[in-house]
Amino acid sequence: MALRHLFTALGGIAACLTLAACGASTSSSDGGPAEPEEEGITLYSGRIAAAIGGAVDAYEAEVNKDVQVRFADTADLAATIVEEGDASPADVFFAQEPGALSALADRGLLAKLPDDILRLVPAEYRDPQGRWVGVTGRARVIGYSKENVDPSELPDSPLELTDPEWRGRVGWGPQTGSLQEYVSALRLEYGDERTREWLEGMVANDAQAYPNNVAIRDALAAGEIDVGLLNHYYIAQAVAAEGEDYPVGVHFPPEGLGSLVLIAGAAVLESSDRKEEAFDFVRSLLSEETQTFFTSSSKEYPLAKGVEPDPSLEVPLAEIPSPPGNRTDVSELQDTIELMQEAGAL
């Protein structure tokens, strides 16, 4: 009897919650600005709400349709899309790294984008076969402690950080995707031997490993390390929040791929039955207005031609060399991780 009561109670709670949930979802949505009634595209986003929310809101307001967004890790979303196959509810996939986009493109899951979209972005920042486009670029930089380091001492290349003078003073994030992409680019530019030498040199030089870019930035701000390899926008956002006195400076190293630009890109799924709308959404991501929003809010390079980067991105995109070869080869990352493991960096 008592057991039945327990289940009755649990069932009752669940039922009440369901009713309340239905009531809540019909009366109002998540408390943001009034959402349009008509259902629009479904977006799978490997980029978090803080990075793309404003762009989605602007598009929703423009077309007066509701965009459904699913946020998760880029790799998880790519794997999900592979399993969903033709039945994928997603119309657009916004990925943090081009590797995931290439993997889907190789499986024939991405639609060819119209030429007018492709023309918006320089050729080196999109798929050669036109199945995805870069939307924004994150610059790799050297961050430095303004208290402990004079800008004139800063190296021209991250490769010089293995010098004895930097012993124990450098922070990096070997387990972050962004450093791993940088190492992949190094391998393409300089070959595996030189890359391994650098990785081993960094480990031998007592480079401090941090779990993510924010930790590197905070360690710089606290003066625990003097220089760090990280993405530009982590520092730029802190400067925007805390003012020019923020004790961490940005250095764009001219050599050694020190200012490599990492791409976040978008694609339309072949299985989408709203392709035209999906194309429109990608167009809106590349519109001057949205590109300006991206660069001013998240301090990334706008990849659409003719859009001015945020003033904190002091080096023009065109002056940052891209590494040769196909940067989006998906098998690269596996080899990169193995190389990093062999070198003792991971």
Add this chain to the structure above:
Amino acid sequence: MVGALLGRQRPPTALLVAGVIVGLGAVLPAAYLFVVVGGDLGAALDEALTTDTALVVLRSLGLTAAVCLTAIAIALPLAWLTSRTDLPGRRIWATLAALPLVIPSYVGAYLIVAALGPSGMLQDALGVERLPSIYGFPGAWLALSLFTFPLVLLPVRATLQRLDPQLEEAARSMGRTPAETFRTVILPQLGPALAAGSLLVALYVMSDFGAVSIMRFESFTTEIYVQYRSSFDRTGAASLAAVLVLLMLVLLWLNGRVRRRQALYRSTPGTARPARPYALGPWRWPALAFCAAVVLVALVLPVGVLIYWASKGISAGAMSSELAGALAFNSLMTGAFAALAGGIAALIVAVLAARYSSPLSRWVERAGHAGYALPGVVVALGLVYFATRAAPGIYQTVGLLVFALTVHYLPLAIGPIATALGQVSPRVEEAARNLGRSQLTVFRTITAPLVRGGVFAGAALVFLHAIKELPATLILAPTGFETLATEIWEQTTFGFYEASAIPALVLVAIAAPPLYLLSERGTVTA
């Protein structure tokens, strides 16, 4: 043939059908692995089982063994001290010591890194240049031990509270010392509870991704993740996951041997009376220090850091109370549904296994464990595969999410129910049946009231884990459906620890009451 499958005592048809349905549902994610790997599992395993993989298997097993032993070493003394001695405040200690279970391992791990990692709080406090690295095995071992030992504590303590003191008193009266009595009389009776608890810990460790990835420990799950993240190669990842399923089967088999060794119910007439508490005397001080140390490290420090971060987050206006409420509501709803479904499904599995032993019922019980040994992301992708092909109507609904959480955490509920059933003598049920009661009436009037506590404990454990689950929730929830766990993920992805601490604290607050009831259960309703 059918007779052999069903065993000597044929279960009621409805129970049997229900059991088979639960078993088939639970085995779906594992079945997906075999679909992906194709008919040729052998070749895929050859590909997956390189020397590197063998090393990773050994590392994972080593971590699993270390965490299990540590969990027992923490849980066993705690359980005994808080149930059988005159330790001051023992009920409070028991509740506090169970609470670390509410801290998700991914939150716990980043708290440990913040405290003990490079430039962490301890390093600051000591003012030293460098501490020994927390990353790798030590960090993974510490995080997983600290936040899973209650899985052993709860069943062991519940068993201790219900043990018949007669045997113990007999041993003492014949001149055995307390230590000898514990070793020769009490410990053997705890075998099944220890086995059940450490099985849950072991499966948890093998399938955990959050803690090992933050601690950079190369385990089976991180290897699976690297496989499909770096090459999007489902086959390699799936064959590795299939190895996990095989390892789990070995663990289940070992565990079954321990559990089957003996009956737990009284063999003589009469009822157990509560045991007289053992007087600790001066030993109460080291005992108190031990309890305090465990609670300090596993609960007070992590929650303290969360409160500190959350207060900074709140003053920075990181999260509105409406949003926190909406997220808490979604978490509560999915958790309650999963607990309900998990409680019912586990009761079916446990009754079949305990009362109608047969090859089929043993298969159902093992199948029930399949989802727990797999990383959440594998469970989720398996259900994506089947749902988009067979039932597109339920894809990305709360229903499918609840199904995934139920399948993933079913063993958490089977354990306590099986333990509770093991303490009810089948003779009582047989007596009632001989008096002309139907099987259903016997279950309703005799068995159900006696296992109620076990069912509640099982459902509560499913609830606790369901609300902190992450990868399956991200992939299977309706688009736009956010929970406390997804919000924590969203904030920590970009290192917004202060903002992430608010949903983490709400999660802990929601999980605490059921856990409190869980640890009180033995004393209140036994």
